[in-house]
Amino acid sequence: MENLTPVQKELYDWLVQYINTNKHSPSIREMMKAMKLRSPAPIQSRLEKMRNKGYIDWTEGQARTLRILQPHGEGIPLLGKITAGGLVEPFRDEQEKIDFGSFFNLPNCYVLQVVGDSMIEDHITEGDYVIMQSITSIQQAKDGDIVAARVEGYGTTLKKIYFSPSKVSLKASNPKYAPINVSPDQIQVQGSLMGVCRLHQK
Amino acid sequence: MENLTPVQKELYDWLVQYINTNKHSPSIREMMKAMKLRSPAPIQSRLEKMRNKGYIDWTEGQARTLRILQPHGEGIPLLGKITAGGLVEPFRDEQEKIDFGSFFNLPNCYVLQVVGDSMIEDHITEGDYVIMQSITSIQQAKDGDIVAARVEGYGTTLKKIYFSPSKVSLKASNPKYAPINVSPDQIQVQGSLMGVCRLHQK
DNA sequence: AGTTGCTTAGTACGAGTGTTCTAAGGTACA
DNA sequence: TGTACCTTAGAACACTCGTACTAAGCAACT
Secondary structure: OOOOHHHHHHHHHHHHHHHHHHOOOHHHHHHHHHHOOOOHHHHHHHHHHHHHHOEEEOOOOOOOOOOOOOOOOOEEEEEEEEEOOOOOOOOOOEEEEEEEEHHOOOOOOEEEEEEOOHHHOOOOOOOOOEEEEEEHHHOOOOOEEEEEEEEOOOOOEEEEEEOOOEEEEOOOOOOOOOOEEEEEEEEEEEEEEEHHHHEEOO | OOOOOOHHHHHHHHHHHHHHOOOOOOOHHHHHHHHOOOOOHHHHHHHHHHHHHHEOOOOOOOOOOOOEEOOOOOOOOEEEEOOOOOOOOOOOOOOEEEEEHHHHOOOOOOEEEOOOOOOHHHOOOOEEEEEEOOOOHHHHHHHHHHEEEEOOEEEEEEEEEEEEOEEEEEEOOOOOOOOOEOOHEEEEEEEEEEEEEEOOOO
């Protein structure tokens, strides 16, 4: 990526710090004062150049909508792709970052730890943490979704849900477990799978 | 913490979603339209109540400075265990929390995205993010560890490593890929698997 | 029916804000 | 010295935005 000039870097660093502490962007006039300038024009010029270089972006005409595109703060660097097959895939130089804290930062989310092996063919295994998003009505689930559902007599389990005109089918992704077929009013869908996390012990 | 009324919760969830995707706060009039209201007053009323309850805050008089407060500390609530087999496991009331941001907050870590299916039997599949810890010497790897290793002629791949007196064996966990057997000086181990993360698209 | 309390509609105002324009200042280079 | 180019100053404009205010709607209760 193209480098920043000294004045651009000074502004960029100040912006990162400001947004980090205030959790929102400053206005152009605030930047102006922080850079000890007496006119908004230089700030605007620097911002446009930094946008062209891919460091920042904002929504035109709207106040305080500036955002940092490549924050070098939170997160773990994503170095590239690795092949499991055997082909060569070079490590990238660009330092994209992943912040797993906000990776699953969705409203109404909770985590469950998996016991058992009924979702093994979807690569969800014993001990995995599954990130679920709350569901209040069964209508919010779509055909094939992996859901946490409660059925009388079966308890709460993690299954794939399929809809047919008369009934709802809950299928494990492991052939040794038979599907559960019930009418929609016998089932209570509590959440829908958003992600999976696994910690390998050493 | 004091609970939110339904309309407050609807607005709160929308705000979290908006800020998550746009990286800045909406204006009151944007909230107004999103809530299908025709006046800014109800939004203002709801915001003030949510601020009093400690959910949000903003800087008075300044545009788009609203921010979500996280009084429960970072993280997603861990509600309990869920069985994949069919047994009943009740949801826990205790609100243990998991912060995936610090979940993988280990020194010398980086992330790779997986291509291919050679680790499929260890439930690491295409598109998964693998969290690796840097390794400088092959001695830091233990028998059976999943490592990112570079072998001349094979590129950098994700495999299980096994040591024998004379050679090092890299095995995929997929029978259609043959193991690679080389002498220790032909292999360069770059990292060891610490965790796996997967995002399910909706 | 009347009262009370809360929510919503609608409007208005002033300050904040992004943007644009012209002019002045400064620097590099011929 | 002169020219070209970029940066800065300063002002002005139009629009956005937070805020305040009044009136109307609405439900619960007396």
